[in-house]
Amino acid sequence: MANSASITELRADSARAENSQREMGGEAPPGAPAAGRGDPRVAGLDADVIVVGGGLAGLQAARRMVAKGLRTIVLEARDEVGGRTKTVEVGGHRFDVGGQWTGPGQPRMYALIDELGLSTTPTYSKGKRILDLRGAISTYSGMIPRVNPWTLIVAQVGIWKIDRLCAQVPKDNPWDCPRAVEWDGMTALDWAKRNLRNDSVIAMVNGAVRVIFGTDMANLSFLHFLHYLHSGGGFAKLVESHDGQQDRWVVGGAQQLCTGMVPLAGTVHTGAPVRKITQDGDRVSVVSDKGTFTAKRVVVTVPIALADRIQYEPPLPTMRDQMTQRAGMGATIKVLALYDRAFWREAGLSGESVSTDLGTVTFDDTTPGGQAALLMFVTGSPARGWSERPAEERRRFVLDTLVRYFGEQARTPTHYLENDWAAEPFILGAPIATFPPGTLSAFGPALRAPVGRIHWAGTETALDSTGFMEGALESGDRVAQEVLSLVEVA
Known part of the structure; x- marks a missing residue:
């Protein structure tokens, strides 16, 4: 009988388990003033900057500002730092049930990995892949699935069209694209039906969209779709291992x-969800479950939909408020199944599969230490449906x-x-926030624009690798420079 463990019963490691129940006072890097509990207060403020969110964006921003001499407090709602990264330990092996991958063209990720003395391993891709296209299963090698030749031609032409169009969307300001209003006035599915005109190809593209965005083409602005693809290097790069x-x-x-x-990020409070941010003259006050903190500036790095649940005084401008109201988080359930051996490899399979109907994608997640594992994503509308079902039914579906x-x-x-990311109260979904038609062209300029003393970051605000961990780090660097240009170091 298999040993079953829910995600809440597992701990990533003893250090995180210990830190999850207490305040973490970080040590400043050499040359920077000590940041945190022992500092004398400047002008009656607790810090120069408060960062809301202890994920990659928030911690990257915090450590950049601390390194330049700013006193920084990070407030993380959950009982551990991580944001949309989450690592669990099973039988002495560690697995990611959140953000996991990196690839070429992600310099900040590789720099941080090297800085922390970590290493990477390639995603296993040897053997045949499986495509479950509208209920018909086939295996193939390389990048080209074994489907009807005409379907392949339509698919290739469609990808070429998509990549050509996405190159026309500016990475920094997609709303400035000459066709922004037109493309933002339709869904990705609208465009596909008019231009692909092949149900099998549309099903394959929708399957990819579910994994990339956590939603279906029918819910996604075509402008947002194109901008995201441009930021990530094109369609093929986003879907390939x-x-x-x-x-x-x-x-x-x-x-x-x-x-x-954490040791480089100033003072980090976990278990400190932020409830209210007030701007008053030359300061901001931030009300959290760990108390009220004051600073010169605040950086909000939590997912856009979650930022909408914070109370702001005075209220946010209409542009920002309308944008956050319209942003929705994707739906993703990430599942791990561990085995005594990687039997799929013995059968000549890579472990990769895609189902256009079931909304599932699988990968071989076997550890370098040899613990065999298959990883499954359930995404988009199927994930929303399965989130409402009993856990035992989900398990049966996954194993079937x-x-x-x-x-x-x-x-x-x-x-x-x-791990059902839509059920995470301080995340609300994964992998990213998505925009329906009519949002980016009308309210997009509010995405990164500061509101008084409030600044915004998070992977959705990145110019490159939006939605990825690299994008989160980039946004942290950008917002840190933004704040440093405005705050005088004491």
Whole structure:
């Protein structure tokens, strides 16, 4: 009988478990003033800057500002830092149930990995892949699935069209695109129906969209779709593992990137969800469950939809308020099934599969230490449906699907665990915030624009690798420079 563990019963490591219940006072890097509890207050303020959110964006911003001499407090709602990264330990092996991958063209990720003394391992891609296209299963090698030749031609032409159009959308200000209003006035599905005109190709593109965005083409602004693809390097790079955005992953888990930055980030409070931000003259006050803190500036790095749940005084401008009201988080359930051996490799399979109907994608997630594992994403509208079902029904669906692709041996994992990101109260979904039609063209300029003493960051605000961990780090760097240009170091 398999040992089953829910995600809440697992702990990533003893250090994180200890830190999750207390305040973490970071040590400043050499040359920077000590930041945190022992500092004398300047002008009656608790800090120069308060950062809301202890994920990659928030901690990157905090450590950059601390390094320049600013006193910084980070307020993280959950009981541990990490944001949309989350690493768990099972049987002595560590797995990511949140953000996981990196790839070429992500310099900040590789720099941070090197700085923290971590390493990466390539995503396993040897063997045949599986495509479940509208209920018909086929295997293939390389990048070209074994489908009807005409379907392949339409798919390739469609990808070429998409990449050509996305290059016309500015990375910094997509709303300035000459066709912004036109493209923002339709969904990605609207465009696909008019231009692809092939149900199988549309199904394949929608399957990719579910994984990339956590939602379906019918819910997604075509302008937002094109902008995201341009930011990520094009359609193929976003969906590929080898030499794509899923090329490698951090050995020991991506959450180490966040825990590793804590000592450099000033004072970090966990278990401190922010309820209200008030701007009053030359200061801001931030009300959290760990108390009220005052500073010269505040940086909000939580997901856009979550930022909308904070009370602001005075209220946010209409542009910003309307944008956050319209942003919705994607739906993703990430599942791990561990086995005694990687039997799919023995059968010549890579572990990769995509289903256009079920909304699932799988990867081989076997650790460098040899713990065999299959990883499954349930995404988009299917994920929203399964979120409402009992856990045992979800488990049965997942294992039935794995058996469908990899054989009866997949039915009996040694361990099974899942993380439903839509059920995370301080995240609300994954992988990213998405925009429906009519949002970016009308309210997009408010995405990064400061509101008085409030500044914004997070992977959705990045120019490159939007939605990825690299994008979160980029946004942290950008907002740190923004604040440093306005705040005088004492």
